[in-house]
Amino acid sequence: MKSSPKYGVLMINLGTPDAPKTPEVRTFLREFLSDKRVVDLNPLIWKPILNLIILTIRPAKVAKVYQQVWMEEGSPLLVLGNRLKNRIAAALENRFDHGIPVEMAMTYGNPSMESAANKLRAAGADKILVVPMYPQFSSTTTAAGYDRLMSSLKKCPHWPALQLIQDYADHPLYIKALANSVRTQWAKQGEQRHLVLSYHGIPKRYVSNGDPYARRCENTSTLVAEALGLSDSEWTHVYQSRFGREEWLKPYADATLKSMPEMGIKRINVISPAFSIDCIETLEEVTLELGDEFKQHGGQAFDYIPALNDSDDQLALYLDLIEQNTQQWTQ
Numbered sequence: 001m002k003s004s005p006k007y008g009v010l011m012i013n014l015g016t017p018d019a020p021k022t023p024e025v026r027t028f029l030r031e032f033l034s035d036k037r038v039v040d041l042n043p044l045i046w047k048p049i050l051n052l053i054i055l056t057i058r059p060a061k062v063a064k065v066y067q068q069v070w071m072e073e074g075s076p077l078l079v080l081g082n083r084l085k086n087r088i089a090a091a092l093e094n095r096f097d098h099g100i101p102v103e104m105a106m107t108y109g110n111p112s113m114e115s116a117a118n119k120l121r122a123a124g125a126d127k128i129l130v131v132p133m134y135p136q137f138s139s140t141t142t143a144a145g146y147d148r149l150m151s152s153l154k155k156c157p158h159w160p161a162l163q164l165i166q167d168y169a170d171h172p173l174y175i176k177a178l179a180n181s182v183r184t185q186w187a188k189q190g191e192q193r194h195l196v197l198s199y200h201g202i203p204k205r206y207v208s209n210g211d212p213y214a215r216r217c218e219n220t221s222t223l224v225a226e227a228l229g230l231s232d233s234e235w236t237h238v239y240q241s242r243f244g245r246e247e248w249l250k251p252y253a254d255a256t257l258k259s260m261p262e263m264g265i266k267r268i269n270v271i272s273p274a275f276s277i278d279c280i281e282t283l284e285e286v287t288l289e290l291g292d293e294f295k296q297h298g299g300q301a302f303d304y305i306p307a308l309n310d311s312d313d314q315l316a317l318y319l320d321l322i323e324q325n326t327q328q329w330t331q
């Protein structure tokens, strides 16, 4: 009898606290900020700073921010990510005779890589396609997720075949989806505004050491501007979410936005292409913090364009990524 192939899809994202409360945020930040992929400082220097300063002060502050954006069903990153996962699973339900099981796992916190990989194995998947929910590869995010996945399989006696997607920064459906979102926003507000593309930053040193993240972000911005037919003066590329004292990728979002009104750019839209799913960084840091700063410095209109989340365009993009990267399994 011909045995049918058993495929599975594992979508991976960063992670989020289990609750918007100080102890849960501390647990999440401890795990996240202890990863050498994220903070590569000498542990003899970093551990005391992390334990004595950051994990003492930051969790209570950040818990308040999570409370501002928390949804009835949980953290936006998890809730909106699950909605996308469910749409993808429904679309793949009729593939082969048994469908293709889909799980989402977080590098830090829950659902863990181990639990998601076990669920896929229990569903019979022996070939797993891993889809990073990070459009632009970075060692701090994508590679950190892959590290965790490999460690989670350490105890697995029968290793599944793995196919790892690097990123999709220049995928035509991703660029089209971002451009569509911008056009939809312009139509809704009845005006085209200066477009700010704001990416989560990383320390500049990581890029100097070979992390391709900045180049991949630039690829995305250039292609989106091209798709929208924007001239150089109609868009700006910046990095947000600086953390710690060392130099991060520039231009910095806050400094750039503060200086825009006096240069005559008073009405803007901000899109954050590095976030496939809205989360604390987009819903609070961009929408509220950057928006307030821009207005305090003379800005007249500021609107954030939501992440692609579980939109039809995002669904089409992920289905295409899955289709393209499993072709060799179905031939």
Ligand SMILES: C=CC1=C(C)c2cc3[nH]c(cc4nc(cc5[nH]c(cc1n2)c(C)c5CCC(=O)O)C(CCC(=O)O)=C4C)c(C)c3C=C
Residues within 6 Å of the ligand: 014, 015, 016, 017, 029, 033, 038, 039, 058, 062, 075, 077, 134, 138, 140, 141, 200, 201, 202, 203, 213, 243, 274, 275, 278, 279, 280, 281
């Ligand atoms: C400490 C250094 C950090 C690096 C490097 C970094 C890179 C990076 N992060 C994302 C995506 C997300 N980051 C999120 C939250 C977040 N990020 C950092 C720090 C670094 N990120 C912290 C400390 C936090 C927690 C919040 C805070 O304390 O300010 C999230 C959201 C999680 C959520 O629950 O909503 C995402 C997503 C990318 C894409 C990236 C580099 C490419």
Ligand SMILES: [Fe+2]
Residues within 6 Å of the ligand: 200, 241
């Ligand atoms: Fe981050």
Ligand SMILES: [Fe+2]
Residues within 6 Å of the ligand: 241, 281, 285
């Ligand atoms: Fe932040």
